[in-house]
Amino acid sequence: MEIFIAQLISGLSLGSIYVLLVTGFNLMLLVAKIIQFAYPQIVVISMYTCWWALKITSNKLLIIIAGITVSVALSLLSEPIFRKISSIKDVDINATFIASMGIAMIMMDVMSHSFNYGFPVAFPPKWIGGNILSFGLITISKGQLFALVGGVIAVSVFFYLLYRTNQGRFFRAIAENRLAAELVGIPITKTSIFSYFIVGILGGFSAILFSMLIGSASPWLGEFVALKMLAVSIVAGLGNLHGGLVCGLLLGIIEAIAVGYISGSWSNVIAFVIMLAVILIKPEGLFGTKI
């Protein structure tokens, strides 16, 4: 039982990573109508920024600001590219997926070429923090707690913004019917740019939580999580925020339990087999697509 609870906690913290990524990804999908496959790479570059900032200063607020600023800047920088693509006649959402794949390739290669000789960067223990709770094998580290609580807060704030504010109504209206939203006077471009800004903040925030939870960043970290982010989002149903939340946490837990209780190398593949089975049975995702 002790192992099971400990695995559950590990799975939840892993799941919180997927949730944060899927939420940002889904927002881009709903409001800006883009498949932002390079989103995890933006998060990783933001993690690198925090690492640099940590070398210069120990002021945590400054480090957080640096991480978020870079993430917002990268997110906003990609906006004109995607806006131009979306404005092209006869081009569908697939084009944004392809362009973001190109952006991800560039970001990953630049990181492996030019950042820290291609070595992974590690965050110091004072940044990560130790255990808050320790009961046999059941432990909760500061990073895990922050990721879980921070993740819940971030997603809650985001949901509040989406369902309780005017801006959120704009977002949802655009997601529902872009043309109708434009007809009733919703500023499409402004709202769309704002969504990039929000996703940038969420990305920076995720970077800080990841740095505390994972403790290091490498050029290929983005690629590792990008596939799972896309998989979770599709299994849940593209653009389905609630579905992403549930499936993200579920994937984390399934991965942890599979590793814990299934012997041999095959445990690594269990999560993928389950996802494949779900998609084959329900191609529209477990919770239905929203786009």
Add this chain to the structure above:
Amino acid sequence: MSEVLYYFLGFSAIYILMGWALYLPYRVGQLNYLIVACMAITAYFGGFAAREWNWPFPVILIIGIMISTIIGLIFSQAIGKAPCFTVVIVGLTSVFIVKTVIENWKLLGGTVGFFHIPNVNGMLIIIYGLLILVGFLIYRIDHSRWGRAASVVFVDKDVAVSLGVDIKKIGMFFQIVSCAIAGMAGTLDAFLVRSLSPEFFTFGMIGYLMCILFVGGYTTMWGVIFSAFFLQGIPLMFPSSIASWRQVIYGALLVLIILLRPEGIITRKMLWRMKPKAYFPVNTQIKNSKS
């Protein structure tokens, strides 16, 4: 013939086959990454059958195509008319699962790899012979009722349905043909390289195939031919200091093409314009009558 030219031509042809395998299902808006899994399966099957059972190459090639066709047939039952990203994730998870199976299968060399696949004389001639054959087949498909129906499905599924097109059937057809071509490419690849490793079939290969399809142009079968030679040749032409940035070059090309020429370098309109003027006698008559 120099060795460089031999491998350049050999790989270009295999990537053209794989590019076409990606191109066909994209005619109905599906990105079928299952082709990479098929390629891995038939490559390993071919290598093993040749080295361990001494099977002749033609038999291996035919059985390889049959295996991948069956895989395509099974999967297409579930994802024949699935949305693009569902097909994407089915492909990605399949690649991951196939890789894990190979890694754990000691008979296939596991993670170490599979060495010394027997040499087949005149490999380049065989590859190009098959390439022409497949090219002819795709040309016929493109200019058949299936090809025209696919063009309608790509633009608007509802219109296609109202015109009596069976979307699932057409999706299934393209997926099966695409898997069969990938199976052929896998066998040829195994006999060209003469070694196999699970590391040959990665996410990087998917990125490269995407580049080939979208840089060259996804609206005709000719774009893939152009970009396979072009992209394979770029790193060979540049000095190694520049060639080491090839991932950045590929990524940048992908983004630029989507922005500036979303249908790729070779488009249908371009081919249309290249056709001799005499091809349009009606227009000429109208023009003459006006003057």
Add this chain to the structure above:
Amino acid sequence: MKNKLMRFSGIFTIIICFLLISSINIFGQEVQVSEWNIPFLNSITGPIASIGEYMSWSAYRAADEINAAGGVRGKPIKIEVIDTGVSKDKAMEEMAKLVDSALVVMGPVPEACIMAAVPIAVKAGLFSLVSSTSYEYAVEYFPWTLSWYPITEEKLPPITAAWAKLHPDMKTVVQFVENWAAWPPMAEAHAVGLESAGVKMLSQVDVPTDAIMFGPLVLKALAQKPDGIVLTCNSEKAAKIIIELVNKGWKDMAKILVFSSADDTALYTTGGDSIEGISIYNYIDLNLDDPRWQAFREAYKKDHDGIEPASLSTNYYDSVYMISEAIENTGITGDPAKLAEERVKIRDYCRNVKGFKGVQLTWDMTDGVPAGKGTFLFEIENGEKVFRAMAK
């Protein structure tokens, strides 16, 4: 008078003939190149770019040292690093470019590239020094490669047995294994050594290549209540597993053994203070009291922000020296007409060199397999590696 004249002309003719013959001989031995170009197929982009970077660095350093000392047969050495990434077709095409002209090749580095490209070199009779890989890969292409390391099944069991002997109370061990290239066979060899020392191997924990969090894996290992841990995975993952083990209350750090390929920069940068006390086996002794090694170490640290050289960092440094020795001692001329013959000379010299003085060790090669190359066992004490045992 006539006789004298005839005798003189006879002597003159003999002298002229002698001079002519000797001049032909001298010209035949003369170096025909302005510099010794040594291509190095390396991976300086992609997932192992960091390893590729220091391998290039060490090859350049060796060339600089040799050139500063007058070059090889009076001509400088030029290392031409060619990036293959981890792409098999790039490696094959680049190798194909070299088969007509290169005297010898260093690399490729990633195992997938070795498998794809070395057969081309073998076919063309071009010797490739694949000095970063293990015996399993090199042996497949003998005699056109050599193995930088002794046979895995012979090399590794003694070192894990030596580690077990240092901890007689260690009865059970769990091994973490990442499914990558030759690591699973290395893991098997670790187990053989431990079992020979009376240690029971518990269920292995597989480390996924794309793992980002290690809590579940560590819990799986600890659920078996092992006395010791062996880490056969990459350096970053090894460091994170150790951090997780410490978080879950692991105390006896010396009973964690990290294998050689994980003794890389990321183990130290990611592991930080958490790796204090762990055991590591590898092939270089950082504290070796040798001026040449210490100069290498200092230069490496200077160019890498103070980071210590990794276990694989000396391989291509020594390879460059081995090639230059081969050129020097076998009278290679670089004459394109003698290319095939001189490639064989270099191959035969390197595969059977005796008493080769590497920057760390001196060893003999017998038919492409090294002998007398030891494996060191260290423990981390106050951030420094302290020697514990050596196995040959």
